[in-house]
Amino acid sequence: MRRVSYQFPNHCDLVFEHDVPFQEAIRSICKLDGSQTNFRTERGLFKREIHVEIARDKTGFERVRTDSDFIDDISERADFLLQINDTLLKGEGRYPAAEYSFLLRVDDLGSRIEGFIVQQGRDGEVDALDLKNLLKGALS
Template identity: 35%
Template sequence: MRRIYHRFPQSVDLDFELNRPFREVLNCIARMHDTHTTTRGADGLVKERILFQIADERTQFQDLDTLLPLAEKVSEVADFRVELQRTLLTPEKRLPVSENAFFLRIVDKGRLTECYVAKDGHHGDLDAMNLRRILKGACE
């Protein structure tokens, strides 16, 4: 079943291909959902978390956990809302550094998967190229 969001932006910031079949990319996205990495920055430890939501009934997004396994329930096209959250970890508390949101559309092209990325809003310090790097690193 196609998972399309009817308000997906008409103009995208970036389009690129992943050298993996559609089902493999869906499985990769499912593995990446709700994961985090911790890196040392200038101010201390920074936790980077990634969350995926998938289009539901063309008008909204639902948490990815409710639709697993994706490869069995999604075909042809899938729209996602991706949140990349960065939090500074201090001994006293956790301080939000930035939150970036993107729309991601993946399209089945046989042995390849076409990806379209558009930033949702103007907040955050990441752009579509950062999301491309993350997806290519995890899925290829």
């Protein structure tokens, strides 16, 4: 079943292809949900969390699952909403630092996929190219 959203615009910020089968790509993207990494900048230590949702009923999104029944039911095209949250970690507490939101469309091209990334909002350090690199790492 195609999981598409009417919210996906006709233009995109970045288009890429990757040599990975569609179902494997969907599984890898779904596994990103809830993942966390830490990184350090001159401002301090940060935690980065990724939340992934998939299109539902063409008008909304729902949290992804990683079970085979859920993933095997997705075919041809899937639209995702990815939210990346950065939190500054300090001794006295945690402070929200940034939130980035992207729409991602993945199309099945046989033994490879084509991805379309749309950045929602233009503020911050993370952009469509950063998301592409993160996805390529997850898909490899």
